[in-house]
Amino acid sequence: MSLGAIVLGAALGYASIIFKVEGDPLVDKINAILPQTQCGQCGFPGCKPYAQAISKGEAEINQCPPGGEEGIRKLADLLGREFQPLSEEHGVEKPKSVAFVDESTCIGCTLCLQACPVDAIVGAAKQMHTIVSSLCTGCELCVAPCPVNCISMQPIQENVDTWKWPYPRFIFAQAGVNAERRAV
Amino acid sequence: MLQQLFRFHGGVKPPYHKEGAVTQPIAEAPLSAEYVIPLQQSIGRPPEPIVKPGEKVLRGQIIGSGLNAPAIHASTSGTVKAVEMRRIPHTSGLAALCVVIEPDGEDKWFERIPFDYRNASIDKARAFLREAGIVGLGGAVFPSHQKLNTGKSGKLDHLVINGAECEPFITCDDVLMRERGETMIRGIAILRELVRAENVLIGIEDNKPEAIAATQAAIDKLSALGENTAGMRVVAVPTRYPAGGAKQLIRVLTGIEVPHGKRSTSYGVQCFNVGTALAIYDAVALGQPLISRIITVAGNVERPGNFEARFGAPMRDLVALAGPRPDSNRIVMGGPMMGVSMPGDEVPVVKATNCILVGSPKLFPPPPPEMPCIRCGACAFACPSDLQPYEMYWFARARNFGKAQEYHLFDCIECGACAYVCPSHIPLVDYYRFAKTEIWAHERDNAAAERARARYELRTQREEREKAEKVARLAAKTAAAHEQALVAAAEQAPAEPPIIDHVPPEPEIEAMRLKIREMAKTTPPEEE
Numbered sequence: 218m219s220l221g222a223i224v225l226g227a228a229l230g231y232a233s234i235i236f237k238v239e240g241d242p243l244v245d246k247i248n249a250i251l252p253q254t255q256c257g258q259c260g261f262p263g264c265k266p267y268a269q270a271i272s273k274g275e276a277e278i279n280q281c282p283p284g285g286e287e288g289i290r291k292l293a294d295l296l297g298r299e300f301q302p303l304s305e306e307h308g309v310e311k312p313k314s315v316a317f318v319d320e321s322t323c324i325g326c327t328l329c330l331q332a333c334p335v336d337a338i339v340g341a342a343k344q345m346h347t348i349v350s351s352l353c354t355g356c357e358l359c360v361a362p363c364p365v366n367c368i369s370m371q372p373i374q375e376n377v378d379t380w381k382w383p384y385p386r387f388i389f390a391q392a393g394v395n396a397e398r399r400a401v
Numbered sequence: 402m403l404q405q406l407f408r409f410h411g412g413v414k415p416p417y418h419k420e421g422a423v424t425q426p427i428a429e430a431p432l433s434a435e436y437v438i439p440l441q442q443s444i445g446r447p448p449e450p451i452v453k454p455g456e457k458v459l460r461g462q463i464i465g466s467g468l469n470a471p472a473i474h475a476s477t478s479g480t481v482k483a484v485e486m487r488r489i490p491h492t493s494g495l496a497a498l499c500v501v502i503e504p505d506g507e508d509k510w511f512e513r514i515p516f517d518y519r520n521a522s523i524d525k526a527r528a529f530l531r532e533a534g535i536v537g538l539g540g541a542v543f544p545s546h547q548k549l550n551t552g553k554s555g556k557l558d559h560l561v562i563n564g565a566e567c568e569p570f571i572t573c574d575d576v577l578m579r580e581r582g583e584t585m586i587r588g589i590a591i592l593r594e595l596v597r598a599e600n601v602l603i604g605i606e607d608n609k610p611e612a613i614a615a616t617q618a619a620i621d622k623l624s625a626l627g628e629n630t631a632g633m634r635v636v637a638v639p640t641r642y643p644a645g646g647a648k649q650l651i652r653v654l655t656g657i658e659v660p661h662g663k664r665s666t667s668y669g670v671q672c673f674n675v676g677t678a679l680a681i682y683d684a685v686a687l688g689q690p691l692i693s694r695i696i697t698v699a700g701n702v703e704r705p706g707n708f709e710a711r712f713g714a715p716m717r718d719l720v721a722l723a724g725p726r727p728d729s730n731r732i733v734m735g736g737p738m739m740g741v742s743m744p745g746d747e748v749p750v751v752k753a754t755n756c757i758l759v760g761s762p763k764l765f766p767p768p769p770p771e772m773p774c775i776r777c778g779a780c781a782f783a784c785p786s787d788l789q790p791y792e793m794y795w796f797a798r799a800r801n802f803g804k805a806q807e808y809h810l811f812d813c814i815e816c817g818a819c820a821y822v823c824p825s826h827i828p829l830v831d832y833y834r835f836a837k838t839e840i841w842a843h844e845r846d847n848a849a850a851e852r853a854r855a856r857y858e859l860r861t862q863r864e865e866r867e868k869a870e871k872v873a874r875l876a877a878k879t880a881a882a883h884e885q886a887l888v889a890a891a892e893q894a895p896a897e898p899p900i901i902d903h904v905p906p907e908p909e910i911e912a913m914r915l916k917i918r919e920m921a922k923t924t925p926p927e928e929e
Contacts, residue, residue, distance in 0.1 A: 248854070251850075252846075252850055253849075253850040253851070253853040253854045253857065254853070255853065255857045263857055263861070264854070264857070265854075265857075265858075334857050334860060335853050335856040335857050335860065336856055336859075336860055337856075352852065352853070352856065354849075354853045375493075375495065376495060376497065377441070377489065377491050377493060377495050377497050379842065379845070380491075380493040380495055380838070381835070381838040381839055381842055382492075382831065382834040382835040382837075382838045382839075383835065384835055385771075385828050385831040385832055385835060386771075
């Protein structure tokens with residue numbers, strides 16, 4: 218019996234070393250749902266810190282405006298929590314936008330470069346800056362630091378590649394149903 | 402010789418409606434007042450415009466070129482009026498970048514250089530077809546140069562030429578085979594050498610006896626002239642929609658069922674449309690790039706017919722040639738089964754336009770109201786792709802896209818057979834198109850989020866490293882200062898005890914040095 222206990226204990230100990238899970242898998246799952254805008258509207262310095270806070274129970278699941286209602290629903294599903302509407306103090310859901318630098322006004326101060334959480338702005342001191350719009354997450358963190366107010370948020374325009382078929386109109390044949398009833 | 406034929410699953414038999422247009426010979430459409438040529442006419446990244454407003458262009462000159470995209474050419478000679486956003490033939494009614502050409506009426510060709518395909522490598526041939534702008538003219542406009550791979554064995558067993566033309570109203574391939582059979586067969590011969598195919602099977606639905614006879618006569622004539630037509634066979638296939646789907650026709654002619662996610666070349670088969678074969682002849686033998694095609698104009702018109710039309714011409718010009726009836730209210734690009742509604746009649750004709758169908762409330766009455774699905778399974782019996790349309794409908798309607806994909810939504814060819822047989826008049830294909838575009842949007846969002854996450858993590862790491870380096874630099878500086886002070890104190894008063902009262906003991910300094918060295922070593926190298 219004790220021999221068995223020792224063998225099994227050794228096996229378990231060995232397994233815990235071999236199959237050690239790096240990091241917290243729950244944090245990664247939560248982080249995968251978050252939109253990775255890195256905007257900090259949730260009150261944490263990025264999506265991952267917010268994910269860590271949720272997994273520790275330090276934050277609610279309704280603090281992410283870019284994720285919107287859909288994101289809250291997915292988090293509620295994952296964590297088995299109740300759905301709750303987006304918390305107003307953290308912001309409102311907005312149409313997806315990207316930042317745009319008015320290049321004639323830009324003075325090249327590099328403040329927006331330091332603010333961008335995903336390094337989507339290129340430029341150097343006293344050189345014009347510009348935003349790589351395909352990398353911009355629309356977090357708006359660069360808007361406030363700009364001393365000359367040359368950064369504006371522009372909603373993303375739909376094009377032929379991103380256009381989505383509308384949801385088909387769903388009309389039950391009321392008239393038909395009534396006619397059948399009459400026939401009966 | 403008798404050819405054993407196979408059956409594909411499902412299919413429907415809608416009325417043909419092909420009678421009117423085939424009685425007329427192919428007519429050349431006159432020059433339009435303006436050509437609006439969209440740059441994106443096939444899948445992939447759109448080509449970049451390489452002309453500027455005000456520039457003179459010649460017929461067949463390249464005006465748009467991209468890395469792997471088939472080139473776009475000027476349809477006629479004239480002046481580039483603008484390179485701007487114009488409405489394109491897309492259901493959304495959205496605009497895309499187009500080159501607008503004002504014809505000068507001379508219609509002068511750019512230099513036409515035939516291609517010596519026999520003495521060229523396959524890569525050269527691919528590049529040539531891409532430069533000539535050749536795409537599949539059956540309607541899916543897949544770049545032809547990307548189809549020139551011959552699989553692992555370096556050759557194909559069967560080259561399938563698609564002349565089935567199964568969709569009602571459309572007759573452009575029918576008249577092409579009747580009138581231009583010889584040129585088409587020459588094109589097929591070139592294509593066959595390019596893909597090194599042993600047999601060529603030309604599949605034509607048996608409701609087109611004239612096309613079958615004309616194609617056979619063309620083969621006989623060319624073989625009498627001593628051209629290589631060995632192994633070319635015309636095969637009449639049973640008329641059943643959608644026999645003209647590539648996978649369906651391959652199945653009928655060869656019995657090979659290309660499975661989910663596989664390419665037909667892995668099974669030694671490749672399929673091209675008859676119009677593509679003709680375009681390949683024009684490009685290879687005559688040096689003429691793809692700037693026009695045969696288009697059926699049918700539906701609610703007085704004189705339905707087939708027209709050789711240049712790309713970029715407004716659809717209304719072609720419709721006018723066929724004499725639309727006064728009650729016409731809409732234009733559909735393609736046939737009644739797979740066609741899509743056009744946002745207006747000014748949109749240009751493109752490479753994908755095989756048919757312009759003019760509709761009226763009488764010809765295409767609004768669909769009866771949608772009724773609940775009764776799970777009768779009629780759609781599953783009709784599906785030529787062996788799918789379960791009612792399940793996919795159910796999940797698409799509930800926006801449960803993951804489940805819809807599990808039921809192989811992306812194997813759906815949107816042929817419309819399921820919606821055609823549905824007793825509840827459910828617009829099934831609309832639900833699938835909705836689900837597909839939603840899934841693509843999700844995939845784009847996920848890819849963008851993944852990119853943002855990676856970049857954010859890199860940035861965080863970099864910031865941490867910079868902080869550590871700063872600390873290390875500072876520590877090194879302080880340590881050096883202490884050492885100097887110690888040395889100075891020792892020199893000044895060797896017998897006296899040190900003046901500085903808070904000098905750390907020697908082992909502590911040594912430890913600090915070690916730590917700094919360690920830090921310098923473990924600092925990750927620059928990522929970017």
